[in-house]
Amino acid sequence: MEKIITHDQIKQAAKEAFEEASKVTGGKNADYIPYLANIDPNLFGLTVTLTDGTTYSFGDTEYKFGIESVSKVPTAILAMIQHTPEGVLKQIGADATGLPFNSVFAILLENDHPSTPLVNAGAITACSMVAPQGDPQEKWKAITGNITDLCGSAPQLIDELYESETATNFNNRAISWLLKNYNRIYDEVDMSLDLYTRQCSLGITASQLAAMGATIANDGTNPLTGKQVFAPEIAPKITTLIATVGFYQHTGDWLYTSGIPAKTGVGGGVMGVMPGLFGIAAFAPPLDDAGNSVKAQAAIKLFMQKLGLGIFNNEKVTIISD
Numbered sequence: 001m002e003k004i005i006t007h008d009q010i011k012q013a014a015k016e017a018f019e020e021a022s023k024v025t026g027g028k029n030a031d032y033i034p035y036l037a038n039i040d041p042n043l044f045g046l047t048v049t050l051t052d053g054t055t056y057s058f059g060d061t062e063y064k065f066g067i068e069s070v071s072k073v074p075t076a077i078l079a080m081i082q083h084t085p086e087g088v089l090k091q092i093g094a095d096a097t098g099l100p101f102n103s104v105f106a107i108l109l110e111n112d113h114p115s116t117p118l119v120n121a122g123a124i125t126a127c128s129m130v131a132p133q134g135d136p137q138e139k140w141k142a143i144t145g146n147i148t149d150l151c152g153s154a155p156q157l158i159d160e161l162y163e164s165e166t167a168t169n170f171n172n173r174a175i176s177w178l179l180k181n182y183n184r185i186y187d188e189v190d191m192s193l194d195l196y197t198r199q200c201s202l203g204i205t206a207s208q209l210a211a212m213g214a215t216i217a218n219d220g221t222n223p224l225t226g227k228q229v230f231a232p233e234i235a236p237k238i239t240t241l242i243a244t245v246g247f248y249q250h251t252g253d254w255l256y257t258s259g260i261p262a263k264t265g266v267g268g269g270v271m272g273v274m275p276g277l278f279g280i281a282a283f284a285p286p287l288d289d290a291g292n293s294v295k296a297q298a299a300i301k302l303f304m305q306k307l308g309l310g311i312f313n314n315e316k317v318t319i320i321s322d
C-alpha cells in the first residue's frame with residue numbers, strides 16, 4: 001500500500017497529540033536522583049523533525065532536561081562508528097534483558113555473553129569502549145562531539161545533576177565492578193562509570209532529541225546540518241537496539257501499542273525513530289513504574305495513531321510538502 005502524508009497533516013497531528021496528552025495525568029518524577037525529584041512536573045514539550053529538516057514544536061521544547069538513558073543511544077552509535085556494528089555485537093551484544101534498566105540480576109544471568117548497550121550495564125561497557133582508551137578527556141570529547149553532531153547543536157552538562165547522580169550511583173558502581181568480574185569492561189572501571197554518569201547528566205532539549213532521531217531516521221546524515229555523522233549501515237542496527245530494549249521491561253508493550261521504536265530516560269525524555277520519515281521527541285518529568293515518561297508516551301502514541309503509522313505496517317509512506 002502507498003500512503004501520502006502532507007506536512008500540514010503532520011503538523012496538525014503533532015498539535016492535537018500535544019494538546020490531548022497535556023491532559024494526561026499520573027506518574028511521578030524519578031526520586032532516586034535528588035535533582036530529578038525537584039524538576040517542575042508540569043513541563044511538557046513535543047517536537048517532530050522530518051528527514052528533510054522540517055520541524056514542528058509544541059510546548060517546552062527548548063527546556064534543557066537530563067538526557068539520562070537516552071544518552072545510551074548516541075554512545076552506542078559512537079561505539080559502532082569506532083568498532084563497527086559487529087564489534088559492538090561481540091563486545092556487548094544486542095539482547096534485551098527483559099529486566100529493569102539497572103538490573104544486576106541481568107548481568108548474573110548473562111555472565112557468559114554480553115547484553116545490550118541500551119541498559120546500564122551495556123552502556124557503561126560502551127563508555128569503556130570509546131576511543132582513545134585510557135584518556136578520559138578525549139573520550140568525553142568524543143562522546144559529546146558525537147551528540148553535538150547527531151543533534152546539530154551541543155548538549156550542556158547540568159553540574160547539579162552530575163553531582164546528584166555521582167553522590168547516589170551506588171547501584172551503577174556495583175554494576176561496573178560486576179562487569180569487571182566478567183571481563184566485560186574494556187577500560188578503567190571508575191573512569192568508564194564516571195563517563196556514563198556524566199553523559200546521563202547532559203542537558204538536552206526535546207528539539208535536540210527530535211533532531212537526533214531524525215538523523216538516525218535519515219541514515220546517519222543530520223537533516224539540519226547536512227553532516228554525515230555515521231555510515232548508513234549503522235542506522236538499522238541502532239534502530240534494532242532501540243526497538244528491542246528502548247523501554248526496558250515494557251518494550252514489547254510499547255512497540256505493540258505505539259508502532260514506533262523509541263528510547264526513554266528517567267529525566268522524562270522519549271526519542272522515537274521512524275526510518276526514512278522522521279524523528280520525534282517528547283519530554284515531561286512524571287514517570288511510570290518502569291521509569292518511562294507518562295505524558296511523553298501518550299503524546300507519541302497519539303501522534304502515531306492520528307497518522308495511522310506503524311513501523312511494521314505494510315505500506316510505503318511518502319511525506320510531501322503541501
Ligand code: GLU
Pocket residue numbers: 067068069070101102120165172200264265266267291
Ligand atoms: N542515570 C540513570 C541511571 O543510570 C539513567 C537511567 C535511565 O534514564 O533509565 O540510573
